[in-house]
Amino acid sequence: MDIRSIWEKYKFWIAGGGVLLLVAAAFALLSADEGVEVMAYQPESSIEEPSLEEMTTEAATIFVEVKGAVKYPGVFELPPDARVKNVLEMAQLEADADLLTVNQSMKLVDEMVIYVPVAGEVGEADVPVPESPATADDGEKVNINTAGVEELVTLNGIGEKKAQLFIDYREEHGLFMKLEDIKNIPGIGDKTFESLEPYITID
Numbered sequence: 001m002d003i004r005s006i007w008e009k010y011k012f013w014i015a016g017g018g019v020l021l022l023v024a025a026a027f028a029l030l031s032a033d034e035g036v037e038v039m040a041y042q043p044e045s046s047i048e049e050p051s052l053e054e055m056t057t058e059a060a061t062i063f064v065e066v067k068g069a070v071k072y073p074g075v076f077e078l079p080p081d082a083r084v085k086n087v088l089e090m091a092q093l094e095a096d097a098d099l100l101t102v103n104q105s106m107k108l109v110d111e112m113v114i115y116v117p118v119a120g121e122v123g124e125a126d127v128p129v130p131e132s133p134a135t136a137d138d139g140e141k142v143n144i145n146t147a148g149v150e151e152l153v154t155l156n157g158i159g160e161k162k163a164q165l166f167i168d169y170r171e172e173h174g175l176f177m178k179l180e181d182i183k184n185i186p187g188i189g190d191k192t193f194e195s196l197e198p199y200i201t202i203d
Contacts, residue, residue, distance in 0.1 A: 069097035
């Protein structure tokens with residue numbers, strides 16, 4: 001039996017077998033491709049991004065500079081809810097430090113500068129006090145003719161003792177007729193007045 005006769009007799013079987021081989025090869029290739037895709041995707045799922053809490057924690061500090069009558073002047077790192085009192089404890093006050101114009105209850109802000117004068121220095125040299133927004137409530141002015149101690153201590157550099165001096169002045173001399181009259185209060189010079197002027201009123 002020659003090749004032609006064999007082909008004629010078994011051509012359908014041969015053709016069918018070829019088709020099956022092609023289908024099997026195609027299926028194997030598709031399965032291999034899917035396996036590669038799965039392997040390529042799995043490493044991406046293992047990547048962890050930093051949480052919002054971790055990012056917030058890294059930035060949760062402020063830097064404040066202390067100058068003047070302290071043993072350790074310089075820049076201090078503190079938590080954002082710290083007060084002037086906290087940073088003064090770190091800087092350690094000198095024996096002759098005058099806290100009359102320093103509001104120790106004031107909340108610190110980043111890049112704040114606190115100057116602690118020596119006793120007798122304020123009024124003579126017009127020493128500046130903590131450089132920060134002068135009122136606790138942004139946009140609101142303090143009426144120095146009606147304000148009590150609680151309102152007055154929200155002003156930059158005004159502690160309870162200095163706030164009481166405002167009230168004593170009103171009781172002795174009457175209402176403030178102009179803003180500049182506060183310079184008649186002991187310890188308030190030109191520099192302190194300039195820092196307070198935008199945040200006080202007599203109306």
